[in-house]
Amino acid sequence: MADQPGDKPFESVEEVINRFGEHGYIADRRLATTVYLQSRLDKPLLLEGPAGVGKTELAKTLAEATGRKLLRLQCYEGQDESKALYEWDYGKQLLYTQMLRDKIGEIIADAPDLSTAIDRIGEQDSLFFSDRFLAARPLLEAIRGDEPAVLLVDEVDRADEALEAVLLECLAEFQVSVPEVGTYTATTPPYVVLTSNNTRDLSAALKRRCLHLFLDYPDHDRELEIVRSKHTGLPENLAEQLVSVVRQLRALKLRKAPSISETIDWARTLAVLGADELGSEVLAETVNVVVKYERDLHQALDVIGHMADPNRDIPHQLPTHGHGHGHGHDHDHGEVDGREVRAAKDAPGRHDDSYYGAPGSGGSGRRPTGGQGHRSFSAATRRKS
Numbered sequence: 561m562a563d564q565p566g567d568k569p570f571e572s573v574e575e576v577i578n579r580f581g582e583h584g585y586i587a588d589r590r591l592a593t594t595v596y597l598q599s600r601l602d603k604p605l606l607l608e609g610p611a612g613v614g615k616t617e618l619a620k621t622l623a624e625a626t627g628r629k630l631l632r633l634q635c636y637e638g639q640d641e642s643k644a645l646y647e648w649d650y651g652k653q654l655l656y657t658q659m660l661r662d663k664i665g666e667i668i669a670d671a672p673d674l675s676t677a678i679d680r681i682g683e684q685d686s687l688f689f690s691d692r693f694l695a696a697r698p699l700l701e702a703i704r705g706d707e708p709a710v711l712l713v714d715e716v717d718r719a720d721e722a723l724e725a726v727l728l729e730c731l732a733e734f735q736v737s738v739p740e741v742g743t744y745t746a747t748t749p750p751y752v753v754l755t756s757n758n759t760r761d762l763s764a765a766l767k768r769r770c771l772h773l774f775l776d777y778p779d780h781d782r783e784l785e786i787v788r789s790k791h792t793g794l795p796e797n798l799a800e801q802l803v804s805v806v807r808q809l810r811a812l813k814l815r816k817a818p819s820i821s822e823t824i825d826w827a828r829t830l831a832v833l834g835a836d837e838l839g840s841e842v843l844a845e846t847v848n849v850v851v852k853y854e855r856d857l858h859q860a861l862d863v864i865g866h867m868a869d870p871n872r873d874i875p876h877q878l879p880t881h882g883h884g885h886g887h888g889h890d891h892d893h894g895e896v897d898g899r900e901v902r903a904a905k906d907a908p909g910r911h912d913d914s915y916y917g918a919p920g921s922g923g924s925g926r927r928p929t930g931g932q933g934h935r936s937f938s939a940a941t942r943r944k945s
Contacts, residue, residue: 605754632714709748802827
């Protein structure tokens with residue numbers, strides 16, 4: 561297949577690494593080899609892994625590095641497969657019908673009966689169900705378009721099985737069927753990148769049609785290299801410390817671990833503040849850049865002083881809430897020992913069994929023994945007795 565204008569294919573694995581690097585994406589050899597094979601074999605690439613490891617960014621960089629147009633289909637629960645393929649522009653059809661009303665009248669003017677008039681109008685269906693009234697969505701646009709493209713099917717694990725079935729036809733033959741018109745087959749197959757955060761298992765049929773690559777959080781050196789490449793303005797020694805802090809945060813049982821892009825945001829935040837050292841105070845003041853849930857924030861604050869300097873045994877001070885949420889907490893946020901705070905958080909019954917990450921939340925059915933709701937439960941028991 562001859563190269564299309566604007567399409568710059570890769571000649572080697574090393575070229576993938578170099579061209580991705582020119583666009584700010586640090587690719588290791590395994591990733592670069594997979595991308596190179598995708599471009600040579602015309603096979604879709606399925607990227608799986610936790611959120612925030614660079615799956616979507618890889619597709620964007622692939623489009624930039626090859627000079628191809630990026631088409632993005634964002635998947636979500638309950639998505640109608642027609643929204644991914646095409647829609648009929650009914651408003652345009654109606655407008656044309658009104659404009660051609662006189663002409664339609666001429667066609668059926670001498671029809672002897674209603675059935676004949678309907679047949680004559682039916683013969684004109686192809687005029688009103690044609691490309692002229694077809695509003696292409698990302699899948700169809702990638703298949704029938706003349707311009708080489710990168711098709712990003714983002715978070716395919718959130719799509720319903722019906723959309724997954726449509727994808728099978730598209731990925732197997734690079735073609736899409738429109739019942740009213742016919743089948744479109746790609747003259748220039750797009751580079752297809754599918755991403756999944758593993759919220760559900762994808763079908764074996766879908767995986768079989770794709771090259772597969774699992775992307776995990778990078779090791780310390782590679783993440784530091786990524787932060788360097790973004791020119792955050794944070795000094796080298798602080799960037800190295802920050803990457804270590806982020807990696808320790810990911811080791812906690814957080815609802816959402818910090819992503820690579822959030823590490824970069826944190827580095828830029830600290831650079832803007834003019835931080836000259838990563839003490840526990842500046843980390844605690846800015847940790848909300850990477851930790852986005854209140855429960856996660858408390859976990860991070862409990863240990864962040866020791867993460868900044870493991871050799872220091874300092875009393876840890878949690879900031880007061882100060883936002884009037886009315887939870888009715890009775891605990892003191894003054895200076896306390898960090899281990900006592902963690903022990904209090906892990907006390908059985910502090911939250912009911914449905915609370916995210918609460919002890920015994922795996923459906924043990926145990927009645928809460930204290931904490932929120934305990935007094936009301938006890939009062940109800942006394943009333944019954």
